[in-house]
Amino acid sequence: MPETTDELLETLTEQFSELPGLGPKSASRIVGHLLVERRDLAESLVRSLSSALKCAHQCPKCNTLTTAGELCPVCSDPARAADVICVVEQPADQAAIEASVAYRGLYFVLMGRINPIRGVSPADLGIGKLLARIRTEQVREVVIATSYTAEGETTAHMITSVLRRQYPQLRVTRLARGLPVGVELEYTDAPTISAAMADREAVKS
């Protein structure tokens, strides 16, 4: 009896469905889109992903993903302020901060966050490397930019306590909590409103 499923298409769909944020339905839609309407996009994806696989590596200084030379473009840019390090969980967070154009210092990408349940400890996040950079690069401030989630808070707390112990003089900051810009107050969740209330600022006239 012949197979009534197409093995290659099924494998391809399964592979797409393993990507973060995708499931079997969205993967199936993507495969149809790529092989019928956007073969050009499928071809460029194959090309870029193959090249990226060949040359992508983690920056030895900040851990971020890069396909440029040894150091990533941010670490090798002499115009960036070298005395401030922003600690983020993953390259996507770094990309979000870069897109805001509100920060001109350097980064340290944890490539994860503390998770006692999955057994991710401070040592797994390579905090030793961050400590070494603070010592050798005469860092004046560390901005902790982890999310305000349970895991993000634990990670921030752990990093802060290590930094306080080793470098009591270092300025350690975190991104402000508050109302998201462009969102109605009535749709903002209670913990965010309560944080925004606690950190309310005097209006500058």
Added chain:
Amino acid sequence: MPETTDELLETLTEQFSELPGLGPKSASRIVGHLLVERRDLAESLVRSLSSALKCAHQCPKCNTLTTAGELCPVCSDPARAADVICVVEQPADQAAIEASVAYRGLYFVLMGRINPIRGVSPADLGIGKLLARIRTEQVREVVIATSYTAEGETTAHMITSVLRRQYPQLRVTRLARGLPVGVELEYTDAPTISAAMADREAVKS
């Protein structure tokens, strides 16, 4: 002045963000995931997508996407009932029906739906090919399985009227509307409840 963005990673992220259902944020997360944690998945994706690009084509009989021989596995399966054709919008819909194991006939995949605003007319959906199949394959029933959305309804209406005109004896059906299985009544939207009420069935004791 050196570039502070990584061109290849940016290109790759942009390409992923063009896939249906993805945006810049999810694309950025996917790229990090593929190049750091799941290089094995990235490599298999490149392999399967390249092979699929080489051999994927539309089945000349039902239009669905296939990487098998000339005809797709469903059309070439002699065990399928040849006198029923189920009309769907896209391969993903066909996959959903196949997964339900509730249908053993053949298919006709429209590869789109009527959309007067984007200028998609009945002719663009190749209805002529469906009409020819009904004539030559002695089809007894056509099951229209378009979605219950404005565009799906328009498409179903158009196909029904063409079929009625050309083949007054043909049985034309549509998938039943009603309560989704496994969803609480209180979370079901009003048009669905009203359709389920109108089509209510006598309880078989």
